[in-house]
Amino acid sequence: MFEGFLKLSVNSLRQRGLRSLLTIIGIIIGVAAIVSLISISNGLENNLNEQFEKFGTDVVVVTAGELALGPTETGLTLDDVDIVERMSGVDYAVPMIWQFAEIEFHNEEIIRYVIGWESDHITDFLEERGWGFEEGRSFKPGEKNSVVVGYNAPRDLFEDEFGLRNRITIEGQKFEVVGIMEEIGNQEDDLNVIIPLETAQELFGTGDNIHSFFAVIKEGIDVEKIGEEIEDELEDFRDKEDVTVLTAAQLLEQIQEILGIIGLVVVSIASISLVVGAVGIANTTYTSVLERTREIGVMKAIGATNNQILILFILESTLIGLVGGIIGAVIGTGLALAVGTVSSAILPITLLVRVDPQLIALGIAFALIVGAISGVFPALSAAKLKPTEALRYE
Numbered sequence: 001m002f003e004g005f006l007k008l009s010v011n012s013l014r015q016r017g018l019r020s021l022l023t024i025i026g027i028i029i030g031v032a033a034i035v036s037l038i039s040i041s042n043g044l045e046n047n048l049n050e051q052f053e054k055f056g057t058d059v060v061v062v063t064a065g066e067l068a069l070g071p072t073e074t075g076l077t078l079d080d081v082d083i084v085e086r087m088s089g090v091d092y093a094v095p096m097i098w099q100f101a102e103i104e105f106h107n108e109e110i111i112r113y114v115i116g117w118e119s120d121h122i123t124d125f126l127e128e129r130g131w132g133f134e135e136g137r138s139f140k141p142g143e144k145n146s147v148v149v150g151y152n153a154p155r156d157l158f159e160d161e162f163g164l165r166n167r168i169t170i171e172g173q174k175f176e177v178v179g180i181m182e183e184i185g186n187q188e189d190d191l192n193v194i195i196p197l198e199t200a201q202e203l204f205g206t207g208d209n210i211h212s213f214f215a216v217i218k219e220g221i222d223v224e225k226i227g228e229e230i231e232d233e234l235e236d237f238r239d240k241e242d243v244t245v246l247t248a249a250q251l252l253e254q255i256q257e258i259l260g261i262i263g264l265v266v267v268s269i270a271s272i273s274l275v276v277g278a279v280g281i282a283n284t285t286y287t288s289v290l291e292r293t294r295e296i297g298v299m300k301a302i303g304a305t306n307n308q309i310l311i312l313f314i315l316e317s318t319l320i321g322l323v324g325g326i327i328g329a330v331i332g333t334g335l336a337l338a339v340g341t342v343s344s345a346i347l348p349i350t351l352l353v354r355v356d357p358q359l360i361a362l363g364i365a366f367a368l369i370v371g372a373i374s375g376v377f378p379a380l381s382a383a384k385l386k387p388t389e390a391l392r393y394e
Contacts, residue, residue, distance in 0.1 A: 020320060023284045026277030027324025027367050028331065033270035035332025035363045036339070041263040042359075043340050043351035047185065048255055058128075058219070060227045061251065062234070063212040063244045076243075077208045083237050084213075084230055089221040092121045095197060095213035099204045103193060104169040106160045114170055114193045116200020118213075119143060125216065126181075136164045136179035144199045147175040150192040151183040157191065170195065171203050223247050274367070277324065278374040285317045285378035313379035314372055321371015325364035333360060 062084065064076045078095060085093045097116040102109055119139035126138060139146055147168060154162050154177075167174050175195060184190055201207060215230060217223050224247060231245040246254075299309065333355055340353030 020284065023277070023280045023320055024324040024327070026273065026280045027321055027371070028328040030270065030273030030275075030277050031325050031328025031363045031367050032332035032335065033273055034267055034366075035329050035359060036335040037266050037270055038263065038359055039333065039336030039353050039356065040339055040351060041259060041266070042356065043336070043343075043353035045256065045259055046352035046354065048252060048259075057223060057248050058217045059248055060215045060217065060223065060230060061212060061246050061248075062215060062230065063246075064242055075209045076212065078210065079208070080234055080237065081210070081213050083233060084215050087226070087230065087233060089218055089226040089229070091216045091218045092124070093213050093215045094118050094121050094125050095210045097197065097200055097204070097206055097209070097211050099200070099206075101171050101204070103157070105158045105162055105166070108158050108160070110157060112157070112191075112193060114195060114200065116197040116204075117194050118197040121216075125214065128216070131184060132182045134180045134182045136177070138179055139196050143178075143196055145173070145175050146178040146196065148179040148181065148192075148194045149177060150181050150190040152187070152190040153193060154180060157193075168193075173203060223249075274370055277367075278370045281317050281320050281371055281374035282378060284320070285313055285375045286381070288313070288316065288378070310379045314375045317375025317379070318368060318372040321367045321369070321374070322364070324371070325367025328367065329360045329363045332363065 062076065062080075076095075081093045081095045084090055095118045098113050099116075100111055101114045103112055103114070104110075117139075120141050123138045126132070134151060136148075138148060147170070149157075162168065162177060164177055164180065166177050168177065169175070170193070181190075181192070195203075197210075201209075217226050227245045227247050227250075231243055234243045234245075235241050336353050337355070340351045343351040343353075
């Protein structure tokens with residue numbers, strides 16, 4: 001019996017091909033949007049998780065108040081770094097500053113932020129994070145006019161490519177390129193321009209002010225606990241509560257919360273397409289009921305029950321949802337994979353988009369349920385038609 005209902009439903013949809021296609025498109029758009037956006041969001045989260053795994057769980061980030069764009073009167077200083085480095089649970093600290101600066105190579109000038117990084121521990125810090133060098137090396141202690149750049153910087157910062165031992169000018173001062181880092185996978189990090197902290201302080205006139213610093217915790221020490229101790233120690237030393245200390249896990253948690261909110265908003269907007277598709281299915285099914293009123297009367301006259309009529313029309317709307325869901329899931333997956341492939345060129349980071357069978361199944365199931373529910377009321381109206389009235393319908 002089910003095969004007969006299925007054959008009747010398919011034939012009905014074929015006879016109304018254009019209308020059925022337009023209705024299916026609404027479902028396709030909704031499912032494709034949801035599958036692609038969730039996949040892209042998951043890809044971003046995958047990338048962040050991978051980056052934080054490389055970064056390590058033995059590091060805390062210390063800033064004064066919120067993350068600032070430049071040193072201020074209430075910012076951190078090297079004295080704060082010294083206080084933290086003397087704590088028993090801390091191995092070493094890496095202070096830094098960053099500021100937008102004019103960079104020149106072969107008479108081409110750009111404006112980009114330059115990072116000043118303390119040189120005494122930079123080699124240890126980078127090696128422990130697994131951030132090696134494609135060519136060259138990191139700073140040596142005491143070096144002043146050396147610069148380390150990210151993997152993509154030699155090719156992407158200027159029209160002319162530069163390399164090791166080339167000289168670039170930063171704020172009118174010459175720097176020799178001593179190292180090109182391996183690819184990190186984050187477009188911004190792979191374009192970094194890093195100079196020794198002492199040189200940056202002189203170049204930008206920041207004195208002992210710094211933006212933030214990494215505190216590397218000794219092995220076996222509870223990172224969460226030492227983070228609280230660092231915060232208490234600095235607030236006592238500074239005599240004010242303006243220090244923020246975050247572990248890598250806390251940073252990741254905050255970012256994931258933001259991504260979760262953004263993802264919820266985006267998926268909610270995309271779901272509007274499914275609502276529109278559901279209205280389209282209901283409209284198509286109602287129209288089909290009107291057009292087939294006499295046919296319904298004939299079926300009832302020869303013995304079709306109300307339940308059989310109900311099943312027939314619900315099956316039609318379910319088929320629309322199922323077909324739209326399958327096509328939409330395929331298109332959405334393709335879009336997500338395409339964005340993941342080209343993300344390094346169009347986005348600041350590379351999205352690690354992976355095909356999630358559960359997400360595809362959920363998208364198809366969602367579309368199927370939407371189709372079935374959308375057809376319930378039109379199907380009920382068809383089932384309630386009286387044979388005599390249906391046969392007289394013109």
